Amino acid sequence: MINKYVKDLMKFIDESHSQFQVCNNVEKRLEGNGYKRLNAADRWSLEAGGKYFISKNSSAFIAFEIGSENPAESGFRLIGSHTDSPTFKIKPNPEIVVDNSYVKLNTEMYGGAIISTWLDRPLSIAGRVSLRSNDVMNPEIRLIDIDKDLLIIPNLCKHQNRAVNEGSSFNKQEDILPIISLINDEFEKDGMLVNLIAKELEVKAEEILDFELYLYLREKASVIGLGDEFISAPKLDNLAMVHASLTGLLESDSSPFTKVIIANDNEEVGSRSKQGADSPMLKNTLERIVLAMGGDRENYHRAISKSFIISADMAHAIHPNYTNKSDPTNRPKINAGPTIKIAANGSYTSDSQSIAVYKAICENAGVKCQTFVNRSDMSGGSTIGPHTSTQLEITSIDIGNPTLSMHSSRELAGAKDHEDIIKTFIEYFNK
Numbered sequence: 481m482i483n484k485y486v487k488d489l490m491k492f493i494d495e496s497h498s499q500f501q502v503c504n505n506v507e508k509r510l511e512g513n514g515y516k517r518l519n520a521a522d523r524w525s526l527e528a529g530g531k532y533f534i535s536k537n538s539s540a541f542i543a544f545e546i547g548s549e550n551p552a553e554s555g556f557r558l559i560g561s562h563t564d565s566p567t568f569k570i571k572p573n574p575e576i577v578v579d580n581s582y583v584k585l586n587t588e589m590y591g592g593a594i595i596s597t598w599l600d601r602p603l604s605i606a607g608r609v610s611l612r613s614n615d616v617m618n619p620e621i622r623l624i625d626i627d628k629d630l631l632i633i634p635n636l637c638k639h640q641n642r643a644v645n646e647g648s649s650f651n652k653q654e655d656i657l658p659i660i661s662l663i664n665d666e667f668e669k670d671g672m673l674v675n676l677i678a679k680e681l682e683v684k685a686e687e688i689l690d691f692e693l694y695l696y697l698r699e700k701a702s703v704i705g706l707g708d709e710f711i712s713a714p715k716l717d718n719l720a721m722v723h724a725s726l727t728g729l730l731e732s733d734s735s736p737f738t739k740v741i742i743a744n745d746n747e748e749v750g751s752r753s754k755q756g757a758d759s760p761m762l763k764n765t766l767e768r769i770v771l772a773m774g775g776d777r778e779n780y781h782r783a784i785s786k787s788f789i790i791s792a793d794m795a796h797a798i799h800p801n802y803t804n805k806s807d808p809t810n811r812p813k814i815n816a817g818p819t820i821k822i823a824a825n826g827s828y829t830s831d832s833q834s835i836a837v838y839k840a841i842c843e844n845a846g847v848k849c850q851t852f853v854n855r856s857d858m859s860g861g862s863t864i865g866p867h868t869s870t871q872l873e874i875t876s877i878d879i880g881n882p883t884l885s886m887h888s889s890r891e892l893a894g895a896k897d898h899e900d901i902i903k904t905f906i907e908y909f910n911k
């Protein structure tokens with residue numbers, strides 16, 4: 481039987497085709513659960529037990545429930561994740577006509593996608609569009625998700641690429657641009673995309689000032705395996721952790737400490753943006769919470785000293801066909817529990833103190849956990865954890881669920897693991 485959390489995760493992924501839709505869907509769920517939207521430009525007045533959220537750039541968010549005690553006395557308990565995933569971003573003026581026949585779109589890569597997994601699959605476009613408004617400084621922002629099999633990146637056939645199965649290499653400008661149409665008499669090639677957006681949003685093409693649009697895979701998330709063991713879905717890195725932290729926040733009881741979840745944007749491209757983990761977004765919000773609760777700068781520092789953050793991002797499971805790619809003694813298995821990520825070079829923030837805390841939380845939640853360390857001759861990825869730690873001196877741990885084919889257009893993780901990590905998040909927020 482498919483667990484309710486897994487079903488809900490798949491629904492969340494199927495509705496969240498760019499980081500803008502991720503945030504929009506999270507905000508709808510927060511509002512449905514009594515969370516109030518805060519505006520950065522307003523003076524905040526918050527109360528004990530109050531539930532709030534703030535959005536940054538419509539692509540990152542922070543949600544929090546104030547504890548029954550002042551943050552200076554009980555601190556913050558945080559979970560961090562990220563809203564973005566590897567994909568392709570559409571460039572301005574994207575239409576390219578080939579041989580007076582095909583129309584393809586000019587794109588650039590966003591993050592480190594496994595390119596071959598994007599080929600020969602129905603794709604569409606999601607993101608946001610900026611429209612002209614009466615106020616020059618505040619264009620109207622509209623989300624867009626074109627619900628149609630719209631684009632495809634066709635492979636070169638085997639006969640014209642005999643070495644295709646010896647490994648694939650792609651020129652990112654020449655080889656992987658998606659086709660959208662064929663030229664015909666009714667079509668204006670110029671402005672084809674803008675005209676499509678205008679039709680979709682029911683506005684005039686002249687009103688469109690700019691767009692941020694990304695490709696997404698049309699195939700829906702699914703559960704796979706004889707015993708429904710696996711979740712196969714796009715963007716599990718890191719929508720699984722956005723979903724798990726949100727569920728943990730919404731399903732936990734009120735606490736003396738202040739519970740916070742944050743999901744940054746731009747993790748896949750280095751976190752350096754106003755909505756990324758390298759920004760002061762979290763630090764400033766935590767300070768504003770303390771001030772709005774009647775505290776001062778000293779109270780803020782006291783609150784920080786009593787805080788803890790879980791940086792939640794997917795981890796690597798041992799691969800059945802490449803078992804030698806894993807560390808010889810730390811070999812995370814799918815559905816064997818959340819995985820603590822450890823690296824001597826600091827690419828993960830876990831230390832023996834924070835690991836002890838999370839292990840105890842797992843024990844109390846009745847959940848087994850595992851450890852991941854890179855092979856010593858391989859460098860792994862990173863997370864928002866080290867970026868957050870350079871902004872905020874908070875004890876931190878990096879964890880995530882074991883995953884296969886990370887950065888593929890469809891990734892594979894464990895159904896039980898998703899349920900288990902949510903149990904640990906509820907436990908963490910409860911006590």
Ligand SMILES: [Zn+2]
Pocket residue numbers: 562717718747793794
């Ligand atoms: Zn990630």
